[in-house]
Amino acid sequence: MDRKELLTRVMREAGLDDLRQADRAVRVIVGLLKTMLPEEIEEAVAEKLPPDLRAGWDQVEPYPADILEREDIYFEGPGGEAEGRAPTITDG
Numbered sequence: 001m002d003r004k005e006l007l008t009r010v011m012r013e014a015g016l017d018d019l020r021q022a023d024r025a026v027r028v029i030v031g032l033l034k035t036m037l038p039e040e041i042e043e044a045v046a047e048k049l050p051p052d053l054r055a056g057w058d059q060v061e062p063y064p065a066d067i068l069e070r071e072d073i074y075f076e077g078p079g080g081e082a083e084g085r086a087p088t089i090t091d092g
Contacts, residue, residue: 001050001053002050002052002053003052003053003056004019006026006053007019007022007023007026008022010022010025010026026056027056027060030056030057030060031060031061031062031063032063033045034060034061034062034063035062035063035064045057046058
């Protein structure tokens, strides 16, 4: 799978409007993965990627871990799960 195939599939599966949106989504996911994975796993993933996907993987910087900890509060919301609905980023 090359970069265009990946982005086309993400665009289609996520119902996005264009490849630019798919690229942004993939960059966010890669950034999160690189933040959460141990360095040796991150390197192992990079080694398995085809050259064009690896170039993209290498360009994305991990998010600072404290951002993920702060953002968790958005998903906790004020009792959304107790009311039978999943909490959202705008809940609360």
